[in-house]
Amino acid sequence: MAGASQSLRLNDPLPLDGGGELVDASIAYETYGALNEDRSNVILLCHALTGDQYVASPHPVTGKPGWWERMVGPGKPIDTDRFHVICANVIGSCMGSTGPASEASDGKPYAMRFPVITIRDMVRGLVALLDELGIGQLHAVVGGSMGGMQALSLAANWPERAARVLVIASTSRHSAQNIAFHELGRQAVMADPRWNGGDYYEGEAPDSGLAVARMAAHITYLSEEALTEKFGRNLQDRDAKSFGFDADFQVESYLRYQGSGFTRRFDANSYLYITRAMDYFDLADEHGGKLADAFAGTDARFCLVSFDSDWLYPTSESRHVVRALNAAGAAVSFVELSAPHGHDSFLLDVPALDRVVEGFLT
Amino acid sequence: MAGASQSLRLNDPLPLDGGGELVDASIAYETYGALNEDRSNVILLCHALTGDQYVASPHPVTGKPGWWERMVGPGKPIDTDRFHVICANVIGSCMGSTGPASEASDGKPYAMRFPVITIRDMVRGLVALLDELGIGQLHAVVGGSMGGMQALSLAANWPERAARVLVIASTSRHSAQNIAFHELGRQAVMADPRWNGGDYYEGEAPDSGLAVARMAAHITYLSEEALTEKFGRNLQDRDAKSFGFDADFQVESYLRYQGSGFTRRFDANSYLYITRAMDYFDLADEHGGKLADAFAGTDARFCLVSFDSDWLYPTSESRHVVRALNAAGAAVSFVELSAPHGHDSFLLDVPALDRVVEGFLT
Numbered sequence: 001m002a003g004a005s006q007s008l009r010l011n012d013p014l015p016l017d018g019g020g021e022l023v024d025a026s027i028a029y030e031t032y033g034a035l036n037e038d039r040s041n042v043i044l045l046c047h048a049l050t051g052d053q054y055v056a057s058p059h060p061v062t063g064k065p066g067w068w069e070r071m072v073g074p075g076k077p078i079d080t081d082r083f084h085v086i087c088a089n090v091i092g093s094c095m096g097s098t099g100p101a102s103e104a105s106d107g108k109p110y111a112m113r114f115p116v117i118t119i120r121d122m123v124r125g126l127v128a129l130l131d132e133l134g135i136g137q138l139h140a141v142v143g144g145s146m147g148g149m150q151a152l153s154l155a156a157n158w159p160e161r162a163a164r165v166l167v168i169a170s171t172s173r174h175s176a177q178n179i180a181f182h183e184l185g186r187q188a189v190m191a192d193p194r195w196n197g198g199d200y201y202e203g204e205a206p207d208s209g210l211a212v213a214r215m216a217a218h219i220t221y222l223s224e225e226a227l228t229e230k231f232g233r234n235l236q237d238r239d240a241k242s243f244g245f246d247a248d249f250q251v252e253s254y255l256r257y258q259g260s261g262f263t264r265r266f267d268a269n270s271y272l273y274i275t276r277a278m279d280y281f282d283l284a285d286e287h288g289g290k291l292a293d294a295f296a297g298t299d300a301r302f303c304l305v306s307f308d309s310d311w312l313y314p315t316s317e318s319r320h321v322v323r324a325l326n327a328a329g330a331a332v333s334f335v336e337l338s339a340p341h342g343h344d345s346f347l348l349d350v351p352a353l354d355r356v357v358e359g360f361l362t
Numbered sequence: 363m364a365g366a367s368q369s370l371r372l373n374d375p376l377p378l379d380g381g382g383e384l385v386d387a388s389i390a391y392e393t394y395g396a397l398n399e400d401r402s403n404v405i406l407l408c409h410a411l412t413g414d415q416y417v418a419s420p421h422p423v424t425g426k427p428g429w430w431e432r433m434v435g436p437g438k439p440i441d442t443d444r445f446h447v448i449c450a451n452v453i454g455s456c457m458g459s460t461g462p463a464s465e466a467s468d469g470k471p472y473a474m475r476f477p478v479i480t481i482r483d484m485v486r487g488l489v490a491l492l493d494e495l496g497i498g499q500l501h502a503v504v505g506g507s508m509g510g511m512q513a514l515s516l517a518a519n520w521p522e523r524a525a526r527v528l529v530i531a532s533t534s535r536h537s538a539q540n541i542a543f544h545e546l547g548r549q550a551v552m553a554d555p556r557w558n559g560g561d562y563y564e565g566e567a568p569d570s571g572l573a574v575a576r577m578a579a580h581i582t583y584l585s586e587e588a589l590t591e592k593f594g595r596n597l598q599d600r601d602a603k604s605f606g607f608d609a610d611f612q613v614e615s616y617l618r619y620q621g622s623g624f625t626r627r628f629d630a631n632s633y634l635y636i637t638r639a640m641d642y643f644d645l646a647d648e649h650g651g652k653l654a655d656a657f658a659g660t661d662a663r664f665c666l667v668s669f670d671s672d673w674l675y676p677t678s679e680s681r682h683v684v685r686a687l688n689a690a691g692a693a694v695s696f697v698e699l700s701a702p703h704g705h706d707s708f709l710l711d712v713p714a715l716d717r718v719v720e721g722f723l724t
Contacts, residue, residue, distance in 0.1 A: 018603075116605040116607075174595070175590055176595065180577075180581045183577070184574065184577045184617065187577060193555055212549050228537055228539070232538055233537075233538065245548065249538075252541065282595060
């Protein structure tokens with residue numbers, strides 16, 4: 001389907017958790033489905049780390065289908081015949097919203113002069129967009145992975161803005177292991193001499209480092225079982241080991257492909273800033289140390305979904321959120337789905353997820 | 363304690379699984395404890411990926427204690443009052459045995475001209491060493507992680523050479539996820555321009571890439587629980603987040619320290635070759651596809667040990683080996699130990715492991 005591509009420059013500076021503010025920020029977004037008269041049919045979709053606003057329309061760089069075509073469209077679980085779906089590129093990213101590759105007031109790219117942002121800052125940008133669009137309460141805010149963090153942050157910090165909060169394969173805080181993998185990725189980018197302290201926009205980008213970072217991330221997105229089932233020890237286009245350093249194994253070939261493909265569409269500095277925001281995410285810490293306090297007095301209905309093979313944000317993290325919501329007296333449903341794909345399950349063919357999403361949004 | 367440092371140049375060329383042979387190979391090794399008259403008290407210790415022969419004597423580069431001081435010494439589980447312990451640096455490594463940093467016949471370092479080797483090739487080097495030393499049957503061969511792969515390879519390919527085979531936290535084959543992490547490390551090294559196709563011995567080494575590879579490996583050596591218990595989301599030497607890209611979190615600081623420390627003592631090309639050997643390891647495949655056939659007719663006693671928190675070589679991999687040994691009619695005992703540290707447990711303070719090792723070697 002075709003989405004409506006728009007971009008909006010925020011009138012007011014965006015205050016940031018780190019102090020200071022982001023001036024003249026732009027938010028690029030796609031919409032799908034018609035807005036009804038009383039603007040009560042809006043679903044805000046929040047994208048993941050390397051996601052973007054092209055939920056159900058072709059990616060302008062790669063030409064590939066939108067990342068959630070299977071979920072969003074006419075008659076689909078997020079039904080654009082009923083709902084007006086908005087998905088905005090988060091600030092800090094590189095698909096049209098203001099980020100490190102954007103021009104600062106001196107006409108040059110921010111690069112590492114871009115302020116370090118948080119998940120809440122991203123959501124502040126989304127709320128500012130809703131304000132500008134005159135949208136009050138959302139029918140729902142929906143997100144998987146980092147999108148789920150944004151949904152939780154919106155529910156905690158702007159509790160009146162969403163009637164329903166759907167959080168898939170996500171967490172309320174980054175664990176030490178989560179931080180470790182992100183730090184590994186950042187160090188890979190920064191180890192690439194072409195990164196050059198972030199000033200590479202007029203030369204070659206640190207594609208080698210960014211590809212390594214992406215490879216590391218991809219390992220965490222798939223379960224051990226999924227990797228074994230998908231690749232095992234199968235060789236790539238050969239009958240025997242080459243006794244060399246080519247990609248003998250299919251899994252090596254897959255990772256190299258994922259790494260090099262990613263650099264075509266993503267900015268290395270954005271990768272640094274967004275992973276940093278995720279590592280900083282700790283919703284309890286933002287609310288005095290007790291997660292239940294983050295949701296005190298919320299009237300929203302929550303739905304949490306985890307996947308049994310997800311070792312990046314395992315079911316225990318969703319349960320942790322559910323317990324806090326229970327303690328806060330919130331209406332919450334929770335389901336752990338069985339799916340073999342690991343964290344990536346939220347993007348893949350899991351019919352049970354479709355039913356949960358459709359049911360919750362009705 | 364002091365080990366006896368020796369190096370031996372093999373008289374015969376070492377045939378290699380990839381075809382060809384390694385000529386004039388040297389094997390550097392340490393011994394601890396006295397050899398008895400009939401040479402029947404020898405324990406061959408096999409080291410792990412980045413390990414070396416300095417089991418129980420200070421590392422000559424770092425000055426740190428040997429890597430298994432707690433296990434090897436007078437009155438310790440591997441008792442040097444009773445046993446003559448030999449640990450040799452594997453070929454392909456960089457602590458004295460022939461590897462990519464060694465001089466080839468033209469007087470220049472092999473670099474990437476070094477042949478791709480396998481675990482069995484490493485063991486071939488160890489067996490050649492034993493031959494030269496006039497040692498027939500070992501009282502035991504012992505190894506953790508890659509050392510365990512060597513122990514299994516020796517038992518499968520030279521079944522008469524070891525009366526006892528002790529395999530700790532290891533596997534009979536590298537899984538897709540194991541290969542993926544190693545490929546990530548290799549790509550990190552090769553992405554460093556200073557790697558220069560492996561020709562860096564006269565200039566700067568690819569320390570940045572190698573440090574990233576080591577960081578990735580370290581994440582796999584610790585369990586998620588161990589990382590959480592050790593570091594959690596604790597900040598490093600500061601009271602609040604810096605909103606920058608310094609190592610705010612202790613886990614980031616730890617990884618950076620592990621990465622940079624490693625480059626002082628290890629050769630990047632050796633890291634490529636040894637990880638490749640591990641990825642190629644598939645003991646069943648070497649023996650017609652059926653793991654039990656690898657152990658047909660063995661008279662050795664086997665002991666397999668796994669750790670419940672090890673996600674690199676989980677208990678299921680040890681069980682897989684135990685089932686094959688059972689099918690081959692071998693004498694085998696197996697224990698899964700509970701320890702919080704993950705894969706690194708075999709190197710750390712796990713008193714139950716001491717008891718298992720001591721009991722099995724008696």
